[in-house]
Amino acid sequence: MGFSHLTRGVKCGLRLSNQTNATLALLNRSNFVRNLSVPASAEDTSHWSNDLGTVRNDWTREEVADIFNTPLIELIYHAGTVHRMYNDPRQVQQCTLLSIKTGGCPEDCKYCAQSSKYSKEVGLKAEKLADLDYVYHEAVKAAQAGSTRFCMGAAWRGPSQVGPRQFGRVLEMVTQIRALGMEVCTTLGMLTPDQAKALRAAGLTAYNHNLDTSPEFYEKITTTRKYEDRLETLKNVREAGISVCSGGIIGLGEAEQDRVGLLHTLATLPEHPESVPVNALVAVAGTPMEGAAPPSGLEMARCVATARILMPQSVVRLSAGRLSLSVADQAMCFMAGANSIFAGDKLLTTPNNDKDADSEMFEALGLTGRPPFIGYQSGGPSSDGSEFQPLGQMVEPRRREVSA
Numbered sequence: 001m002g003f004s005h006l007t008r009g010v011k012c013g014l015r016l017s018n019q020t021n022a023t024l025a026l027l028n029r030s031n032f033v034r035n036l037s038v039p040a041s042a043e044d045t046s047h048w049s050n051d052l053g054t055v056r057n058d059w060t061r062e063e064v065a066d067i068f069n070t071p072l073i074e075l076i077y078h079a080g081t082v083h084r085m086y087n088d089p090r091q092v093q094q095c096t097l098l099s100i101k102t103g104g105c106p107e108d109c110k111y112c113a114q115s116s117k118y119s120k121e122v123g124l125k126a127e128k129l130a131d132l133d134y135v136y137h138e139a140v141k142a143a144q145a146g147s148t149r150f151c152m153g154a155a156w157r158g159p160s161q162v163g164p165r166q167f168g169r170v171l172e173m174v175t176q177i178r179a180l181g182m183e184v185c186t187t188l189g190m191l192t193p194d195q196a197k198a199l200r201a202a203g204l205t206a207y208n209h210n211l212d213t214s215p216e217f218y219e220k221i222t223t224t225r226k227y228e229d230r231l232e233t234l235k236n237v238r239e240a241g242i243s244v245c246s247g248g249i250i251g252l253g254e255a256e257q258d259r260v261g262l263l264h265t266l267a268t269l270p271e272h273p274e275s276v277p278v279n280a281l282v283a284v285a286g287t288p289m290e291g292a293a294p295p296s297g298l299e300m301a302r303c304v305a306t307a308r309i310l311m312p313q314s315v316v317r318l319s320a321g322r323l324s325l326s327v328a329d330q331a332m333c334f335m336a337g338a339n340s341i342f343a344g345d346k347l348l349t350t351p352n353n354d355k356d357a358d359s360e361m362f363e364a365l366g367l368t369g370r371p372p373f374i375g376y377q378s379g380g381p382s383s384d385g386s387e388f389q390p391l392g393q394m395v396e397p398r399r400r401e402v403s404a
């Protein structure tokens with residue numbers, strides 16, 4: 001099955017922006033592209049590796065399974081190759097995630113400490129929506145600590161659950177934090193078209209709404225809403241001109257074919273999500289997932305690498321669950337194409353790697369932070385690059401400074 005050329009994205013209906021075309025032209029002129037001519041491996045991956053970096057949303061599930069099942073060492077090599085086509089491989093964006101309304105959620109996601117269904121067992125009390133001042137100051141602190149994207153999560157079924165006053169406060173938070181020069185993302189549950197438009201008008205950069213897992217496995221995880229509801233909200237977000245952030249969770253008890261199903265669904269949306277979080281389950285005591293073993297670093301790297309090959313221009317975010325991964329595991333994920341982490345020692349309600357540990361990791365791996373608003377250009381109307389700077393510049397490898 002041969003895929004022909006980088007322009008395939010145009011043929012299959014995905015529009016590459018002028019900026020992207022210019023970048024590809026530049027790459028074609030350089031030695032860089034020559035280095036991307038990948039020799040056939042013992043396990044022949046040439047049917048898709050010949051077209052690495054092509055932006056397409058007509059992947060078949062068989063193709064996705066084929067990529068996913070590539071021997072890991074080959075898969076990471078190919079994913080790293082794609083990663084370098086569109087990103088500075090040393091740049092990793094630091095994002096901060098703050099819970100602005102904790103607990104008491106009417107949904108029943110089996111992994112979540114915030115569902116009211118498990119609140120007694122988890123021992124988490126429902127709180128009110130946070131004050132504007134508190135959230136703003138948290139965003140300032142996050143920016144000072146190096147985060148360039150600020151994400152706010154509310155444990156709601158959606159803004160319709162709470163009415164206009166509370167939603168209005170969230171809109172104000174978005175506007176004020178956006179004025180700090182940060183990318184602003186919210187995750188508030190299901191959105192109507194009008195709510196999505198209001199968030200866009202307030203200045204929202206991105207909206208997070210994870211698909212979590214495959215369409216087939218979804219009802220084993222959540223019963224209070226359907227996969228189609230998730231896709232509907234993603235459509236409303238996209239049509240409002242907000243960048244889509246959508247990914248999943250690894251380690252929910254899903255089979256590998258569900259990981260393939262999740263990645264296939266994401267990569268065949270009308271436009272690739274600008275942002276694809278790959279989370280490792282953090283099993284919370286009191287939830288039905290209590291005691292579940294976290295996925296290994298190798299499993300995470302396989303998912304990251306497959307996402308990077310399928311969605312070359314998206315930011316692939318190594319999100320929750322990094323505490324269960326060693327620095328070496330995380331390094332493998334960065335080599336496989338991950339280019340974002342959550343910074344700060346708490347993610348909504350679960351623990352996260354602390355600032356010192358991440359600073360040491362950045363130092364040890366030679367990573368740098370990623371500025372805000374750098375080229376998310378999957379080609380659709382909500383990520384056409386209109387509010388983003390040119391693509392990150394590729395950085396020549398440089399020698400590490402070693403003190404005498």
Ligand code: SF4
Pocket residue numbers: 105106107108109112113114115154155156157189
């Ligand atoms: S994951 Fe979100 S929607 Fe599901 S229970 Fe938790 S807060 Fe509610």
